[in-house]
Amino acid sequence: MNFSTQYNKYKNIIDKRLSQVTIYRKPNSVYFPIKYILEGTGKRIRPVITMLACESVCGKNNKSIFAATAVEMLHTFTLVHDDVMDNSSTRRGRKTVHKKWDVNTAILVGDEIIALSYKELLKTSSKNIESILKVFTNGIVKVCEGQALDKEFELRKNVILPEYIKMIDMKTGSMVSSAAEIGGIIGGGNSKEILALRKFGESIGRAFQIQDDLLDAISTKKTFGKEVGNDIISGKKTFLLLHAIKKAKGKDYQLLKSVINKNGTSGKNINKVKEIYKRLGIIEIALKAVKNEISIACRHLNKLPASKSREMLFWFASTLLQRKF
Amino acid sequence: MNFSTQYNKYKNIIDKRLSQVTIYRKPNSVYFPIKYILEGTGKRIRPVITMLACESVCGKNNKSIFAATAVEMLHTFTLVHDDVMDNSSTRRGRKTVHKKWDVNTAILVGDEIIALSYKELLKTSSKNIESILKVFTNGIVKVCEGQALDKEFELRKNVILPEYIKMIDMKTGSMVSSAAEIGGIIGGGNSKEILALRKFGESIGRAFQIQDDLLDAISTKKTFGKEVGNDIISGKKTFLLLHAIKKAKGKDYQLLKSVINKNGTSGKNINKVKEIYKRLGIIEIALKAVKNEISIACRHLNKLPASKSREMLFWFASTLLQRKF
Numbered sequence: 001m002n003f004s005t006q007y008n009k010y011k012n013i014i015d016k017r018l019s020q021v022t023i024y025r026k027p028n029s030v031y032f033p034i035k036y037i038l039e040g041t042g043k044r045i046r047p048v049i050t051m052l053a054c055e056s057v058c059g060k061n062n063k064s065i066f067a068a069t070a071v072e073m074l075h076t077f078t079l080v081h082d083d084v085m086d087n088s089s090t091r092r093g094r095k096t097v098h099k100k101w102d103v104n105t106a107i108l109v110g111d112e113i114i115a116l117s118y119k120e121l122l123k124t125s126s127k128n129i130e131s132i133l134k135v136f137t138n139g140i141v142k143v144c145e146g147q148a149l150d151k152e153f154e155l156r157k158n159v160i161l162p163e164y165i166k167m168i169d170m171k172t173g174s175m176v177s178s179a180a181e182i183g184g185i186i187g188g189g190n191s192k193e194i195l196a197l198r199k200f201g202e203s204i205g206r207a208f209q210i211q212d213d214l215l216d217a218i219s220t221k222k223t224f225g226k227e228v229g230n231d232i233i234s235g236k237k238t239f240l241l242l243h244a245i246k247k248a249k250g251k252d253y254q255l256l257k258s259v260i261n262k263n264g265t266s267g268k269n270i271n272k273v274k275e276i277y278k279r280l281g282i283i284e285i286a287l288k289a290v291k292n293e294i295s296i297a298c299r300h301l302n303k304l305p306a307s308k309s310r311e312m313l314f315w316f317a318s319t320l321l322q323r324k325f
Numbered sequence: 326m327n328f329s330t331q332y333n334k335y336k337n338i339i340d341k342r343l344s345q346v347t348i349y350r351k352p353n354s355v356y357f358p359i360k361y362i363l364e365g366t367g368k369r370i371r372p373v374i375t376m377l378a379c380e381s382v383c384g385k386n387n388k389s390i391f392a393a394t395a396v397e398m399l400h401t402f403t404l405v406h407d408d409v410m411d412n413s414s415t416r417r418g419r420k421t422v423h424k425k426w427d428v429n430t431a432i433l434v435g436d437e438i439i440a441l442s443y444k445e446l447l448k449t450s451s452k453n454i455e456s457i458l459k460v461f462t463n464g465i466v467k468v469c470e471g472q473a474l475d476k477e478f479e480l481r482k483n484v485i486l487p488e489y490i491k492m493i494d495m496k497t498g499s500m501v502s503s504a505a506e507i508g509g510i511i512g513g514g515n516s517k518e519i520l521a522l523r524k525f526g527e528s529i530g531r532a533f534q535i536q537d538d539l540l541d542a543i544s545t546k547k548t549f550g551k552e553v554g555n556d557i558i559s560g561k562k563t564f565l566l567l568h569a570i571k572k573a574k575g576k577d578y579q580l581l582k583s584v585i586n587k588n589g590t591s592g593k594n595i596n597k598v599k600e601i602y603k604r605l606g607i608i609e610i611a612l613k614a615v616k617n618e619i620s621i622a623c624r625h626l627n628k629l630p631a632s633k634s635r636e637m638l639f640w641f642a643s644t645l646l647q648r649k650f
Contacts, residue, residue, distance in 0.1 A: 026470070029476065081432055081433070104409075105409060107406055108410070108472055108476070110432075115466045118443070122462060129455055130455075134444075137444050140440035141437075141444060145351070
């Protein structure tokens, strides 16, 4: 069985479980939208990492299904509330919850998903359930703090790169690292293995986010699955923009500075900004940063015993580089 | 020391702890509003119940401080998000979070408070931490389901009394009963005592909500601390209105029905509706229901060993009847 088929096997386990968590629950006004968002398409990256992390330290993946599902639910809650805060209309090709229903429903749906994710996590049978809950909880605390920083950055003109890295580590990285760490704990890993898995998750999370920034500048709508150049139009202080503003001079600097100062720019400037990114070598810098994080992630994996699941995690890390969407 | 002084002693412990949970935490964009809302005035009913419940089964109240604080935090999260959903401007005499800041901040603040409440709860040292977490989590699930029902009822014209009771049991009762149950578990109560505390909380929660409905119809602005008659103006399907519509005939029925059908009425009808409540004996019915729930609550307390804390819980239940705000 190749890695991709194997990945889908894990993904299907999560999809199946996600369709079970709301069954028979009422009232419909909150559970219909919860079903809608939990059963939508999703790559299920975080829960698959949890299951693989569990296996990689000699645990059985079925021990981690509830925790993995909880991790995906928690991720879904952040999407629902972030979409309200960003006033986004679509998510994974479908209407966002607050557009299909309304803002009040989306708020309540997010809240209820948090509670249900704890309910799911608490189904885990592990003598270390307390540690698992602490890691999970710290993950949410960090995600919210990261979201707060992200929102602060929208209003600030002077964000610098280390601040940005800190923000994505919190907003994206913390749940990926928690996902991996929780899998390691459930699998019965020793403290070094668990730390290695956590560090693996941190680097994967960071690589994923920088790749996301990169794709907005180099992908096409067809492969990206959504409009490209959106980050430029909205003046988002991405890895690329923050790097470019450090290097740019003269007219280049003026244009990038105006994108930041005016919180965005018109669509006709997308290509100009992209051209600056290319000319200043920003695309290569970002690509190198992604590769670097992935190689750090893999170095951490090397601390785990050799196994099929570790191979899967290696494969998974390397596929990030080929990610087009 | 009299009961009231004693109550304030417990309340002060919670107030102090609430001021500590956010200390040194950043970013300010989320923690300033969290401090604002956690450190506002509040009766701290739920956490005091947790501490008394713990003591009443021979536990020490300092064992339950973290859990009690977590319970109050969870209650505060529901206030912040409910205020957004109801678009309320004031809470406990001050601006609501979404009015003082904005809706996005209020959403994030609520989310972060949920996470912090789990963090606080997880500080509890108890061999039964898993049960405690399950009770706490089920509490949130029920609160959200209750809120969903409450919002559904706003749109429905045919809500009946048993549905209303179910809704308040979920929205108000579930956190009060969880608060009492968690205290009982931490205190090391046996299963009968823990169940008695849970049932005590359920009845107290129900009594509290019916009393709330009652005060809106019989209190004065000065003692109630907010406008009275608001439920009538907004056509809220309260214990009183749902009872009255069952009993009313002729013109009375027409007026009450129009309050329900039009989702409210003008201020000039407040006194007419109040007059109907009086004439049909609805005020007495509500008062009797509150008394009945309080006596059920006290019967459950009788299953606990006699102690100072149980006396405090008896006193607390009886003061509900004298509650004016």
